[in-house]
Amino acid sequence: MKYDLVVIGGGPAGLMAALQAAEKGRQVLLLEKNKRLGVKLLLAGGGRCNITNNIPDYRVLAKSYGPAAKFLIPIFSRFGVSEIMDFFASRGVRLKTEADNKVFPESNLAADILGVFVRDIKAAGGIIRTECEVKDFVVQDNLIKKLILSSGEEISAARFLIATGGQSYPATGSSGDAYRWLKNLGHTIMPLYPGLAPILVNNSKVKELEGLSLNNVSLSLLAANKKLAVEQGAVIFTASGLSGPAALNLSRFLDFNQHQTFELRLDFQPEITLEDLDKLLILLFSKDNKFVKNSLEEIIPARLAVFILNTSGINENLKSKVISRSQRKKILESIKDFKLTIINFSGYDRAMVTVGGLSLEEVNAKSMSSKIISNLYLAGEVLDIAGPTGGFNLQVAWSTGFIAGSN
Incomplete structure (x- = not known):
């Protein structure tokens, strides 16, 4: 027939x-x-x-x-x-x-x-x-x-x-x-x-955030100092990188046939400008008898606060009021422009x-x-x-x- x-x-x-x-x-x-x-x-x-x-x-x-x-x-x-x-x-x-x-x-x-x-x-x-x-x-x-x-x-x-x-x-x-x-x-x-696959990064410390889910993060993808794509939304940290809708969507642009390496930049507070966040940190850190970790927990989750302090080389048990200007700037940069290098993405099976x-x-x-x-x-x-x-x-x-x- x-x-x-x-x-x-x-x-x-x-x-x-x-x-x-x-x-x-x-x-x-x-x-x-x-x-x-x-x-x-x-x-x-x-x-x-x-x-x-x-x-x-x-x-x-x-x-x-x-x-x-x-x-x-x-x-x-x-x-x-x-x-x-x-x-x-x-x-x-x-x-x-x-x-x-x-x-x-x-x-x-x-x-x-x-x-x-x-x-x-x-x-x-x-x-x-x-x-x-x-x-x-x-x-x-x-x-x-x-x-x-x-x-x-x-x-x-x-x-x-x-x-x-x-x-x-x-x-x-x-x-x-x-x-x-x-x-x-x-x-x-x-x-x-x-495509639409979890992203793998070179920073083994992200394992400390494994399982942490954030509802609103801005992810910027760069290669050769050129911004290729930006996705904003929910992310989930895995043992070796990031998943969740924003990360999955960004993975569509990871063409290793064109670029050998990609840089990922995370903004954990995309709805507030750098300047306004700095003013907010100054206000939070001015409060007496508060540990810096506890002050940060007012704007970001506790696990993320500890992670940012550790990666910035700041003792989480320091009192907020003794945080120096340079330390505050490190925290500010980590919240608004946290940098990771992408080494790969999960394969076709995921x-x-x-x-x-x-x-x-x-x-x-x-x-x-x-x-x-x-x-x-x-x-x-x-x-x-x-x-x-x-x-x-x-x-x-x-x-x-x-x-x-x-x-």
């Missing part, structure tokens, strides 16, 4: 594409190499599935993706946040918006999101096959004629869509197969590295996304079709797009899958 469309990859982008095509009356086959569909989708948002981030303005939404913004604007204008929320609501999934505009199903069950696609693809006549691993393609006259499974089976179709994701969370079956296929088909793959991927220059944003292979379409994480944490990367999967499946 020759299909109208074969979708490779049963993740969010592939599921959306298969459903759109099937509901338009196309003969659709969805192939997934795992035993079940949507393995990574079921893990999203801690199993609750953070389906998107509630930013209705598609232009504002697109800016969250950095250099990919221009490519995404026409895509989000056709199928953005409002459309995906309406999509699920119309199919019986009630949604809720939580802190930081994160959108979840009211049930808090990722399985409810996956269930929509399984039910509706089958209802539209689409065929789903699991445990089908694609090994290669047969190409003739700039067209894919058929694909070959690891079993040796050959499958023909008028069109093929690759939505196999990246290399993050390899335990879920994400092995980056598509990058090899696409290279062989003549496409350009931009440098790959883990990364939420893969940064890099198929060059957007080789994809038509209006149809998600390849500019190299006439009957090939692309969607999802295989593309050179990486958004911040909080539902942004699932939105790209839904949107690109919708456009690809609709064409």
Whole structure:
């Protein structure tokens, strides 16, 4: 049997594409190499599935993706946040918006999101096959004629869509197969590295802060004395560095292919200027019979206060009123501009996304079709797009899958 469309990859982008095509009356086959569909989708948002981030303005939404913004604007204008929320609501999934505009199903069950696609693809006549691993393609006259499974089976179709994701969370079956296929088909793959992953630093003393969670820290990333990115939000100290939303988002810019070393600067009080914080410290330290540690605890957590004093070479049991001007300046600098050197980030096993991927220059944003292979379409994480944490990367999967499946 020759299909109208074969979708490779049963993740969010592939599921959306298969459903759109099937509901338009196309003969659709969805192939997934795992035993079940949507393995990574079921893990999203801690199993609750953070389906998107509630930013209705598609232009504002697109800016969250950095250099990919221009490519995404026409895509989000056709199928953005409002459309995906309406999509699920119309199919019986009630949604809720939580802190930081994160959108979840009211049930808090990722399985409810996956269930929509399984039910509706089958209802539209689409065929789903699991445990089908694609090994290669047969190409003739700039067209894919058929694909070959690891079993040796050959499958023909008028069109093929690759939505196999990246290399993050390899335990879920994400092995980056598509990058090899696409290279062989003549496409350009931009440098790959883990994104939305914990950051590792060279200061062993941060282990003293392990487990400390701070709600509002500004992180600045520098390389060769040039500021590359700034993220502000929650961070969590680990035994070897930092995690939490702000640190994870910053990791998207850690391209060691371009820079050998990165400097990280932390501002533990981003809402107050350096000058105003200095005035506040003068006031706090003027109080009689208080240890400097206790004075600092009025503006930062106790563990952080002790850490800053220790790294500044100041005895935490000194009385505040005897702190010298130079000591106060050291404390001030440590609070507003604490410096760490980044040595690496956690690997793909702990990364939420893969940064890099198929060059957007080789994809038509209006149809998600390849500019190299006439009957090939692309969607999802295989593309050179990486958004911040909080539902942004699932939105790209839904949107690109919708456009690809609709064409």
